[in-house]
Amino acid sequence: MKALGARSAFYVGFVVGTCTLYVLLRQVGFTRDLGSGESEAHEKSLLEMVEEENKNWKKERSALFNLNHPHHTGEDGTLADTLYKHVRILCWVMTGPNNLEKKARHVKATWSRHCNIVVFISSVDDPDFPTVGLNTKEGRDQLYWKTIRAFHYVMDKHGDEADWFLKADDDTYVIVDNLRWILASHSPEDPVYFGRRFKPYVKQGYMSGGAGYVLSKEALRRFVEGFRTKVCTHTSSVEDLALGQCMEKVGVVAGDSRDTLQRETFHPFVPESHLTGTVSKTFWYWNYCYYPIVQGPQCCSDLAVSFHYVDPSHMYLLEYYTYHLRAFGYKYRYQPPEPNVIQDFNAPAPDKVETGDIEEKLGVEQQEGEKKSPELNEKL
Amino acid sequence: MMSEGSSFMKGMILGGIFCLVMSFFETFNSGTHSEGHEHLHHHLKPVSKDELEKLSESQMSDWTLQVRVYCLIMVTPKLLVHWATANDTWSKHCDKSVFYTSESSKALEAVDLQEQDEWARLRKAIKHAYENAGDLRWFFVARPTTFAIIENLKYLVLDKDPSQPFYIGHTEKSGELDYVEYDSGIVLSYEAMRRLIGMFKDEDRCPERGHALWKTPEEKQLATCLKYSGVFAENGEDAQGKGLFNKKSVSSLISDNMGQNPADAVEACCSDMAITFAGMSPSQMQVLMYGVYRLRPYGHDFHDSLTFLPPKDSDND
Numbered sequence: 001m002k003a004l005g006a007r008s009a010f011y012v013g014f015v016v017g018t019c020t021l022y023v024l025l026r027q028v029g030f031t032r033d034l035g036s037g038e039s040e041a042h043e044k045s046l047l048e049m050v051e052e053e054n055k056n057w058k059k060e061r062s063a064l065f066n067l068n069h070p071h072h073t074g075e076d077g078t079l080a081d082t083l084y085k086h087v088r089i090l091c092w093v094m095t096g097p098n099n100l101e102k103k104a105r106h107v108k109a110t111w112s113r114h115c116n117i118v119v120f121i122s123s124v125d126d127p128d129f130p131t132v133g134l135n136t137k138e139g140r141d142q143l144y145w146k147t148i149r150a151f152h153y154v155m156d157k158h159g160d161e162a163d164w165f166l167k168a169d170d171d172t173y174v175i176v177d178n179l180r181w182i183l184a185s186h187s188p189e190d191p192v193y194f195g196r197r198f199k200p201y202v203k204q205g206y207m208s209g210g211a212g213y214v215l216s217k218e219a220l221r222r223f224v225e226g227f228r229t230k231v232c233t234h235t236s237s238v239e240d241l242a243l244g245q246c247m248e249k250v251g252v253v254a255g256d257s258r259d260t261l262q263r264e265t266f267h268p269f270v271p272e273s274h275l276t277g278t279v280s281k282t283f284w285y286w287n288y289c290y291y292p293i294v295q296g297p298q299c300c301s302d303l304a305v306s307f308h309y310v311d312p313s314h315m316y317l318l319e320y321y322t323y324h325l326r327a328f329g330y331k332y333r334y335q336p337p338e339p340n341v342i343q344d345f346n347a348p349a350p351d352k353v354e355t356g357d358i359e360e361k362l363g364v365e366q367q368e369g370e371k372k373s374p375e376l377n378e379k380l
Numbered sequence: 381m382m383s384e385g386s387s388f389m390k391g392m393i394l395g396g397i398f399c400l401v402m403s404f405f406e407t408f409n410s411g412t413h414s415e416g417h418e419h420l421h422h423h424l425k426p427v428s429k430d431e432l433e434k435l436s437e438s439q440m441s442d443w444t445l446q447v448r449v450y451c452l453i454m455v456t457p458k459l460l461v462h463w464a465t466a467n468d469t470w471s472k473h474c475d476k477s478v479f480y481t482s483e484s485s486k487a488l489e490a491v492d493l494q495e496q497d498e499w500a501r502l503r504k505a506i507k508h509a510y511e512n513a514g515d516l517r518w519f520f521v522a523r524p525t526t527f528a529i530i531e532n533l534k535y536l537v538l539d540k541d542p543s544q545p546f547y548i549g550h551t552e553k554s555g556e557l558d559y560v561e562y563d564s565g566i567v568l569s570y571e572a573m574r575r576l577i578g579m580f581k582d583e584d585r586c587p588e589r590g591h592a593l594w595k596t597p598e599e600k601q602l603a604t605c606l607k608y609s610g611v612f613a614e615n616g617e618d619a620q621g622k623g624l625f626n627k628k629s630v631s632s633l634i635s636d637n638m639g640q641n642p643a644d645a646v647e648a649c650c651s652d653m654a655i656t657f658a659g660m661s662p663s664q665m666q667v668l669m670y671g672v673y674r675l676r677p678y679g680h681d682f683h684d685s686l687t688f689l690p691p692k693d694s695d696n697d
Contacts (some may be wrong), residue, residue, distance in 0.1 A: 008393040320649065
């Protein structure tokens with residue numbers, strides 16, 4: 001009995017010893033794949049990345065100013081560049097301190113790089129990210145307060161530096177180049193705003209918050225003025241509906257953002273839901289859309305502008321699909337017409353001479369703004 | 381009690397030493413092996429942009445004709461949804477696409493090979509394709525769980541002569557054998573097909589039914605037969621050396637690259653001219669179809685030297 005016990009103890013010990021050391025070795029990274037080489041390469045690229053970022057962005061006044069419209073190897077981006085210079089979009093992203101690492105930084109690393117200016121709106125100031133804190137708390141009931149204050153903030157600080165003002169969530173993916181295509185046919189002096197149009201509650205309809213919406217400069221002026229004269233107030237926390245009601249009151253038109261084949265460009269869900277038609281017929285969506293709902297391939301324009309409920313890895317996927325992956329030599333079925341103002345755009349951009357209170361208020365900051373624009377004009 | 385304890389300890393120590401010795405041995409071995417094989421590894425890249433720009437109109441139209449592809453899609457009724465998706469999406473971009481099935485399905489059309497064995501089925505399909513190729517000179521073999529961007533395949537083989545033997549895809553190594561992974565699609569030139577079919581007659585080196593107790597996957601059997609006829613696997617990659625044939629889905633590849641440095645996730649993940657992805661669900665394939673053939677940023681143009689027109693009677697591309 002004793003001999004048997006000793007032998008099996010030996011075998012058990014052998015197995016335990018092998019397993020323990022195997023696990024230990026794995027942890028230490030003894031296997032060929034892991035090694036100091038890889039972590040070095042990673043560190044190098046981090047440094048390079050930070051340098052790259054500083055070349056492409058100027059962080060100033062809690063906003064990110066785009067210095068270089070992102071270009072892709074082998075592409076001819078002249079048309080996109082022309083639109084970039086003449087259809088200046090300020091993107092403000094609704095986020096919060098708990099979502100900076102989880103969501104907002106992925107927005108920063110992907111689509112927001114195509115905006116002319118980006119402002120991340122939070123309840124807390126963070127000069128590093130950077131985010132702007134707006135004297136609000138966090139939570140769904142604060143959404144309209146954040147929106148009101150955000151629009152006032154961008155009007156005040158950046159009113160002269162952009163023509164259109166886009167609001168997006170930190171789980172919205174926006175293709176800014178396509179937004180410029182739509183907006184190029186309109187003037188920023190028109191009182192108009194665009195997004196995914198919903199029909200209930202507001203006579204002219206209102207724009208879905210999650211799918212993102214964009215105000216012309218005149219629309220923004222009227223929004224701010226509306227609050228000054230108390231025509232508009234904080235009526236509810238349902239941000240998109242409340243804003244839509246204000247817009248109607250101040251005479252801002254709810255625009256039609258569909259492409260020339262009447263296909264939607266702003267989308268309240270991820271591409272999969274629209275393309276594979278998986279939105280249940282009893283869902284609120286079916287009663288909300290202003291225009292007839294199409295499911296399947298014709299749900300979405302080739303020049304889609306936005307999708308919502310996009311999680312971080314999905315953001316990179318959409319960035320890859322939009323800006324990177326392509327079929328060599330493929331002639332797209334949909335050939336979108338060039339916005340007819342492109343001809344005017346090819347003339348050199350005139351120096352903006354504006355009058356009004358806002359300019360005086362900005363004072364020094366305005367001069368700073370002008371220092372920036374020559375840089376952008378030089379690229380012409 | 382004491383003897384058991386000490387036996388246990390002796391056992392543990394010996395086990396530990398055994399493990400250490402094995403890992404040393406393994407790393408040493410794989411070290412020398414991979415170095416040696418690196419040199420034999422064939423890398424196939426597309427023609428450079430400069431070369432393309434130098435070509436004449438007539439050369440362009442010759443190449444456009446020469447580069448047409450016959451797709452063999454190996455299906456089974458079990459994969460019905462993927463079969464339907466492949467039928468509805470990427471296969472429409474092949475110049476000729478034929479579905480080869482193990483048994484017929486009432487829902488979808490296919491050449492019924494009435495064969496349950498995968499290797500035997502593949503052999504039959506290859507013979508059928510070669511006989512029905514017409515004047516098509518490039519062949520692409522895939523399961524419906526793969527998604528292929530045929531235009532990018534054409535770009536890869538554009539300047540390659542199909543009367544030479546080519547066997548291209550995502551290559552892997554099994555001992556001494558370099559083979560192309562089935563999941564990420566297999567490309568064969570006309571000459572490779574011809575030699576392969578010749579080798580099918582050799583029951584010793586390229587048997588139809590293996591005699592081993594275990595079944596060798598058909599991708600390796602294919603590689604063996606091709607090797608005997610002098611055709612070797614080549615890894616398809618872009619000008620930067622990134623693999624064009626992927627055995628994973630786009631989302632897995634992105635997640636893999638997100639860990640270290642998320643901002644690089646897109647750059648590092650996949651080539652712009654990727655040819656295949658595998659392991660995607662039918663819905664994900666519909667999204668990929670939209671992402672490749674439709675979704676794009678306005679104002680960014682690529683003036684490619686060749687033009688491929690969209691297929692007739694299709695609305696998702």
